[in-house]
Amino acid sequence: MERTLTEVRQHYWPCRGRSLVKHVIHKCQQCKRRRCGPRIPRMADLPASRFDETRAFNTVGIDYFGPMEVKRLRKIEKRYGVLFTCCATRAVHLELAHSLDTDSFLLALRRFIARRGKPKLLLSDNGTNFVGGERELRESLAELNQSRITDELSQKGIEWKFLPPGAPHMGGVWERLVGSVKRAMKMVVGNSCLTDEVLHTVLTEVESMLNGRPLTYISIDGRDLDPLTPNHLLLGCANANLSPGRFQDKEVNSRKRWRQAQTIADHFWRRWRREYLPSLMARSKWQEDTRNVTVGDVVLMAEESAPRGFWPLARVTEVYTGEDGRVRSAELKTASGAIYHRPVTKICVLEEVEGCDGE
Template structure:
């Protein structure tokens, strides 16, 4: 395994060095009401190489004009990047031929357009998706669950764009690491801290996950899809923090004062239950499998399978 690119190891302002990739296609409705037609759309995913923040743009086609328009919208809200990394057109594994041909046929035009804006446009080698592992993982996080929730209903461009922006907030709210080693501090660092200086929060909404989507108003359908995405992504993110492999010896035991993410399926979107370990309970074999955790809700007792220690940088 090679070393990380220098842009991954230097903390600059967000999106100065950015990786991007296409996700899709996703289907959107051309209008509201019965008799509407579904049209292919695509999601352009931007990932900051330094802080792993995400930015999602909805594009209606894979033309050069649509891509440059999405890039201008991105720069207007996040600032002009210095370097843009992207897969070569032929390295989109599992994508349609349209995705592959887009960058393949517009390679020279895109490079010249980026040079006019003083942006260094770098392509990965062909058939090497692992060169863009950071944005490939972001595409997976976005597309894997999004395709499943969008199968429930078809949204218009405005509704789908609203849903994507709320999903972007969910992805940027994920905990990365504790802010301090103070045992009384339950705050965590997330990508949103680098974007707005604090955690992202949403307006409380009534739970709609159990409601029949066909009986909801259109604005409620967008909220239901957001809540559905949250329930899927939050569970998957917790799973990624827990490495389940077969072992014969105990390693990396929890320590008192460690910040952990507690599994809680009942939490609303953008809220993560964080806590500090206050007490450990070893078993008869002197191996600890249960711990007391101090959270904002008070002290709770959980087994290790419900606790995910945050990495300490």
């Protein structure tokens, strides 16, 4: 603004020049497109799935990682890892997928359910394989119902929620663990080309290592309890190679063994509530309220593939709010008639709709 005012005064001396230049720049559409940025709403409260004490893997986040090359006969083929993580305990389950199609994902999902139990809620990004998987699962469940299968859980199906496209921060629970898996695989495997059997074994070892990571503060006092890990719930101890305690031979057929397992689980959940949950409450950013994006607003779509001056222009046609009432994503329509679904972190408001403050 100061530079513009200086250049104008080389030829003219406008009255109240600074205020006039500021007003003109503020109304300039080209300047708006160059300087506008997303209005990130206040960070939402933790979802109920992060407090789910029903059981491990009751609410699950899913993501793919890879590809990883394997040697099969004389050919080199690609394999992909499927990561399942419990949103409450942060436990990890890894499966190996032979391709990125829907059938391969469904097979991995069936193996996961057979070993960890049927989840109540699945969360994933908006990949085509996940969308296809949901459609095929629902069609299969409908066929089971027509066959008069009386299993209530099979009739209800699995609730599946997809994140808006371009919103990786909404899936931070599993995105963070995908990075940990990639680093571990890089250190263990490097650039080696393994067989399917060896790769499956390596994934299982990485899964065990991640489930042994500490969730709580590591005390410097040796008399304190060991830090809480997902393995404490899955195995009863932090390390898969260590026994959770000493037991006599006569206790093998004891009727109270189920009490021992339940005691270990109860101990985990007590420490989980007391030591782990309070660490999730801190908000390091996105602490201030901003105006909600409103239907009718003229916006720019912040696309990573285009420079700022060439972001597509669109109008908001529908908004989607979170449980706290704040708009978290919106449906946008461009001049060509194309419809996009984007999070508000990728939306820059150019012109606000008149007569609405966005509250």
